[in-house]
Amino acid sequence: MIPETQSSACDELLAQWNATTSEKQRALLEQALWQTIPAEARVGMRRRTWLTNVTKDSACAVESRLTIFGEPEAAELWERVERDQMPLTTATERLKEANIVAAATGVPLAVALTARLKEYDTWPLHHTKRGQPFRKKPPSRFEDLSKVHVTPTAKSSRASDSDRSFWARLRPQLSDFAASRLKGADPIVAERLYREFERDLKVLFDEFQSRVFRFRSQAKTDQMLTVSIKFPQVQRACLALCMDHPTRGHPADLDKARIQKKKLARLYHPDVTGGDEGTRAKYEEALNAYSVLEDYNNQLKQVENL
Amino acid sequence: MSAAEMMNMFSGGGRAKSKRSKFTLDISKFEVDIKLSIAHRAAQYLDWAAKNYPHQYTPYNLLLQALMGYERTPKLSNAEVTRLRSASGRIRKLLVEKYSRDLVVQPGLGPRATVDATDKLKMVMPKKAARLASARGQFVATANSIDPKLIPNTPEMAPMKDWFIRSVKDVVKQISSKEFEDKLLPPNTAIRP
Numbered sequence: 001m002i003p004e005t006q007s008s009a010c011d012e013l014l015a016q017w018n019a020t021t022s023e024k025q026r027a028l029l030e031q032a033l034w035q036t037i038p039a040e041a042r043v044g045m046r047r048r049t050w051l052t053n054v055t056k057d058s059a060c061a062v063e064s065r066l067t068i069f070g071e072p073e074a075a076e077l078w079e080r081v082e083r084d085q086m087p088l089t090t091a092t093e094r095l096k097e098a099n100i101v102a103a104a105t106g107v108p109l110a111v112a113l114t115a116r117l118k119e120y121d122t123w124p125l126h127h128t129k130r131g132q133p134f135r136k137k138p139p140s141r142f143e144d145l146s147k148v149h150v151t152p153t154a155k156s157s158r159a160s161d162s163d164r165s166f167w168a169r170l171r172p173q174l175s176d177f178a179a180s181r182l183k184g185a186d187p188i189v190a191e192r193l194y195r196e197f198e199r200d201l202k203v204l205f206d207e208f209q210s211r212v213f214r215f216r217s218q219a220k221t222d223q224m225l226t227v228s229i230k231f232p233q234v235q236r237a238c239l240a241l242c243m244d245h246p247t248r249g250h251p252a253d254l255d256k257a258r259i260q261k262k263k264l265a266r267l268y269h270p271d272v273t274g275g276d277e278g279t280r281a282k283y284e285e286a287l288n289a290y291s292v293l294e295d296y297n298n299q300l301k302q303v304e305n306l
Numbered sequence: 307m308s309a310a311e312m313m314n315m316f317s318g319g320g321r322a323k324s325k326r327s328k329f330t331l332d333i334s335k336f337e338v339d340i341k342l343s344i345a346h347r348a349a350q351y352l353d354w355a356a357k358n359y360p361h362q363y364t365p366y367n368l369l370l371q372a373l374m375g376y377e378r379t380p381k382l383s384n385a386e387v388t389r390l391r392s393a394s395g396r397i398r399k400l401l402v403e404k405y406s407r408d409l410v411v412q413p414g415l416g417p418r419a420t421v422d423a424t425d426k427l428k429m430v431m432p433k434k435a436a437r438l439a440s441a442r443g444q445f446v447a448t449a450n451s452i453d454p455k456l457i458p459n460t461p462e463m464a465p466m467k468d469w470f471i472r473s474v475k476d477v478v479k480q481i482s483s484k485e486f487e488d489k490l491l492p493p494n495t496a497i498r499p
Binding site: 260263 | 331368413415
């Protein structure tokens with residue numbers, strides 16, 4: 001694989017690679033190792049695969065080192081890797097994010113990278129099984145749409161139809177807006193940003209819908225609670241009419257109430273008793289009780305129609 | 307305008323609403339004696355209600371709640387309520403014996419004890435007189451339908467035949483008269499039992 005003329009230089013570099021523990025040094029040595037191969041021999045070879053075979057290191061680590069090494073402004077990142085024992089994969093991710101932000105906003109990469117690393121410092125600290133410290137990004141407050149399971153009911157399918165039409169109407173405008181704002185950016189970066197923007201907007205829209213639903217149900221409950229006739233009044237009215245009271249939230253039996261009212265009227269009506277004050281009050285109470293039950297039923301109907 | 311006011315407006319809020327009136331029974335003030343039988347407790351309650359809520363009918367379900375100390379009022383269709391309703395005879399007997407009151411039951415409303423002599427005369431006596439009048443009619447009809455000539459003079463039936471000819475015929479003659487009927491039935495006034 002390695003030409004004979006270059007093998008001695010390669011062995012030296014490999015010996016140096018094994019001796020050092022610095023990641024930056026290893027990246028430099030890996031670059032030098034790759035340079036030892038003549039340009040003709042490199043055709044058809046993949047640098048990462050070759051270096052992984054030669055150094056017997058993991059492909060992920062090699063790629064991470066090469067990615068960071070490819071950016072001349074990533075000196076701060078090397079410091080983090082060497083000094084704070086930041087994992088190489090995390091460092092690569094930070095660098096990629098900084099690249100995206102720099103491309104989208106036009107900020108220099110070094111500044112974007114510093115901001116990314118500052119944000120990284122705020123994340124909660126964890127330790128691997130081997131005791132290596134690392135920081136983990138806290139979970140997003142937005143739900144991951146790819147993991148949301150929608151139950152296929154008749155209602156939800158209707159809602160998703162309207163939702164689809166809503167997005168179909170909104171998407172062209174959104175894409176136009178995004179294109180105007182991300183003019184000159186890397187197309188891949190712009191595409192990714194646009195997808196994220198769309199996802200966030202959809203999450204917000206869903207949240208808005210659920211809040212409206214919750215508000216509506218709350219308003220209905222409040223309406224139930226603030227009706228002018230309370231349930232104890234209904235219970236008292238039923239007691240006055242000597243009948244069973246209805247279940248809470250259900251209409252009263254007006255037919256039975258009418259019969260009871262008639263029975264009481266036969267006993268206490270002024271025409272029957274000759275205008276006795278005591279019986280007149282009882283008769284009026286029966287009438288009031290019946291009107292309370294009527295009003296209660298009307299209220300229930302109104303609340304149901306809300 | 308608040309939601310409650312709006313509801314009032316829609317439902318004709320001008321009408322009088324039910325409030326806790328002086329007729330509303332407060333059974334929590336009644337102290338039940340759990341050593342007594344159910345019928346005796348009912349009689350005790352009705353006596354208490356006649357003193358505190360005179361002329362007020364207590365529905366049977368509320369009566370059961372007062373007697374048993376239930377937290378909630380049972381339904382009128384409850385089996386226990388039905389059983390209590392069938393105990394009216396025992397309750398009446400206890401009321402008469404121990405509390406010198408009588409029982410007035412209004413169908414669909416419930417029972418109550420009589421308050422005073424006027425109440426007893428107004429509510430109970432006409433009913434009793436009506437029952438007696440009805441029994442009198444049946445007694446006379448049965449007595450008139452029996453022909454003593456057809457009854458054999460066997461040793462078993464001889465004393466009965468003698469009782470029928472000497473006493474029953476005499477009683478029938480007395481109670482079937484128009485004068486007796488006028489005395490028995492109450493005057494036709496506006497008061498209804």
